[in-house]
Amino acid sequence: AYFNDAQRQATIDAAAIAGFDTEYEIRGKDGKIIKQRMRIINEPTAACIAYAFDKRKDQKIAVFDLGGGTFDISILDVGEDGVFQVLSTNGDTHLGGDDFDQALMDYVAGEFQKEHGIDLRKDPMAMQRLKEACERAKKDLSQQVQTDINLPFITADASGPKHLMMTITRSQFERLVEHLVERCKKPVMQALADAKLRPDQIDEVVLVGGMTRMPRIQQLVKEIFGKEGHKGVNPDEVVAVGAAIQGAQLLLGAAADIQLLDVTPLTLGIKTLGGVMTPMIPRNTTIPYRKSEIFTTAADNQTSVEVEVYQGERPMADDNKKIGSFHLDGIPPAPARVPKIEVTFELDANGVLSVTAKDLATGKQQSIRIEGSSGLSKEEVERMRREAELHAEEDKRKREFAETKNQAETRIYDLERTLKEVGDKLSESDKAAVHAAIQKVREAEQRQDLAALKSALHELEQASTAMAQHLYASAGARPSSETSGTTPSGKKGGGDDVVDAEYEVKK
Template identity: 40%
Template sequence: MSLMQISDPLDKSTNEKKFVVGIDFGTTNSLVTKYSEGNFNFFKSGSEEIIPTIISISSNNELSIGKKPTKNSLEISSVKRFIGLSDEEQKILSKKYNYNLTIKDNMTAFEFHGNKFSIIDISSKIFEYLKEIAENQENKQLYGAVITVPAYFNDTQRQAVKNAALLADIKVLRLINEPTSAAIAYGLESKNQGKYIVYDLGGGTFDVSVLSLEKGIFRVLSTDGDTMLGGDDIDFLISEWLSKKYDELANLSRSKLKQYSKLLKEKFNESSHQVIENIEGCKVTIDIKEFDKIISPVIDKTIKIVQSAILESKVSISEIESVILVGGSSRISMIKRLLKNKLNCNVLDDIDPDKVVAQGAAIQAEILSGNTKEDILLLDVLPLSLGIETMGDLSEKIIPRNTSIPITAKKTFTTFKDGQSKLLVHVIQGERELVSDCKSLGKIILENIPPMISGMPRIEVEFQIDADGILSVTATELNSQSRATTTIKPTFGLSEEDISNMISEANETADEDKNARRLNESKIEAKRVIYALEQALSSDGNDLLSESEYNDIVTELDHLKSLVKSDNYEQIDNQIKNLEDKSEFYVERRMNKSINSLITGRGVDDVL
């Protein structure tokens, strides 16, 4: 008998769509929007869809979100730039913003009016406010959100954003890279196909991605960027110019100078050749040529990163259809001009650069919630290679950069010494051959490895990266099934220098790195041979060797020990071969001894 499901016609819950949004959590501004049936609804703070990512703190510690500070209040802005940085990096950055930093709950915090606010606290307050205005205007409880992050945010920075949203009681459906989110908005709205570059210059971060868009498939071919490069840095350059050019402005506070610098920057548009502004009674005049010269260090740096991403994607410049501009800072005319000249293609800003990231996130939220049946496959990539440290300070990559995620990858390793019962798995990020040149992400210890001779244990290391780009690591000894697992939570983020130089350094030093790796591999093999032979000589050398044979082997052994201290891998390799040749007869005698001990006193049938 077949069964038929009968629904209550008065019950609308099965047909009611979930209330989901896309959130663009920006350095300067944030947006929250809903996508439904081809339309976007941006939720407003007052009359503004673009909400300043600012918290004002009054003298009696009342918090106000998204509004300019009053006379008696203090302001925290650009909090996103501080997420996931080391203590030292945060201290350096705080000087630019004139913030007082302290510690709260073992985390870096801002101190205002004697109260402490951690970076997570401040971020969660912003998310709370975005959730509140969306729920109030939709008159519904929020089911979940897709939140955008810079493509070059590492694991700690992604975890921090996710934790801040969770503290605000927001269910995070997905963290999505900002350039990818912009591509989704363009792919659906414009129905474009082909290969594109997304140039995303926000207030505090810069990302570039090379993507192919075709029949609903969004494939990220490469990504590059700098988490410490953005519109704020342009403001700082203009501030420096103002204080040097005009003595009357030299004593203004950094926050005031930055405020006026931003005003000057925004007054320049494609039709502006000169800006004249009265600042604190001082007449400031700046033309477009001078303006371009001031900001060129930042813009030139972004162009170099674009060129690096194209090279990594293996796409020729002639294949690129267009460059998609994202982020408020991408409105600068110099950027459009340079991109057109360098890439000889169209520059698209059809969709508002301030809104396009939030729109893509809203579309993805609709899809993940099941509200729509749009046929979209999103293939994002890993920005930097992930691996572990092996003997000799060597980096063994497990997942190469620009691999599509989510992904699971495994590699098998073994022990170096006899009887080793513990193994430290050091997880690293970067493109260089030596661990000391890469970024440490975290460590786990695998314990209870059964005592075995070196090389016998089989330790499988598995990396899992989810769709949010968050890494989990599991190490398993396959014989005993002893296991250790963790979600990697690095103690600091990638600094400006790390990110901008990591890949270019790997390319520039490729030959040097190759030689360094070759030398370290030779030294590891030499140490393995030395260790094994010393153990053997200690065990039965006096029994199986004559005095002259013993001394000959020891002489070659000592020679290898001395060469291990050198930097000549060819000499080390040659001496390893010499030592193996000289001791070959000894290995045979040891093998014969083992066989004899096995068969002594046993019949043929027992052995067979």
């Protein structure tokens, strides 16, 4: 994805904690054995490798990656000799399929409020059901011109339960999300400008990410590049395939027949006089990369300097993301602008940064490996990995207990809401049975007894089923045809809308 430095470091730490051996030995071109570490690869780059691995010809490729949470665009130059050079990369870390879901949710909730006077956005459980239904509708509209959103018993008021039934057309959905589609254009045009290419100079556009199945997104790609996006690769699998190919090539060492020249997606620099961001490594610089520059002091007799490292494209340092800082002490007192301090930025093949500051007069130096605010030292990574192995069984039990507790709390929330809304239509014995079952669940939760909690949850489901049956019997009516495919216990009998939306939320 469009990762910053801290996210890259966190990925490396996560692999080590999980027990993956990220270091390996290969034979270099001179025949010597050298140690290497597995590389982090950008998703668009991996997709390009998967697409072009068996197509050995010179071509410029754009990878248009619109996934669930982020949008990435990369421009690559692929050569006959197997060299994959990333020319530029850009993106929007806050644009993805979730935003398209939210736009549809807001519309549906607004229409429901107009009709019934109830704002579903104030009910977290109702919104969870609506989110799942809107996500399904979005996917359906990539294949169909219209779809139905059907959520029985989405809420209730004094007059009784309310059902949500609405038909959404493809054109209607496209109008709702057009502002999101338009947001894809700016990163694409910026990536092309950084690569010094026109849209018509791109030979192929590879579509990656589930959202690229949406016809309006495919139309946007054609509008920008003047050609259809390539649909010959599975957008959900292509990244994993490309990463696997790159991993195999790394293990081959000198025998590898492809070479990947990746870039850093964001500019790296330091804060200098006046709060200015002084770039050291511009964005889209091919990595690994090393650069040194000479800086000086801003005041007379200054014996210490603070090196503050930032990441971003804004001209003022404080407008960018601060990713680390350190002090260089022991500088001999001298007039301003006399001392010479060499600052070196070194970016490895994984995009992880090391910064060194050295006083050229004394030879004193300080350095930092930028790990971000959530970064971990090697010792901390190793300790966490050992603890994970030592407590594996305990962690498994805790997770299972937490998941079961989440199921129980969700069920209790639904039942307490039902009792509050329609409790006057239930007998005292029904209400007492439900309250007793809820109390049993609470006691099992306090004891942290997994077996007892599972048993109590089962009894709670039985009490819920009995209550629902008596509620319908007292109403003197059967459920409508839209809800006949499910029982109040949530067991499936048909009608995926009801079952999925009601009972899939467990975490």
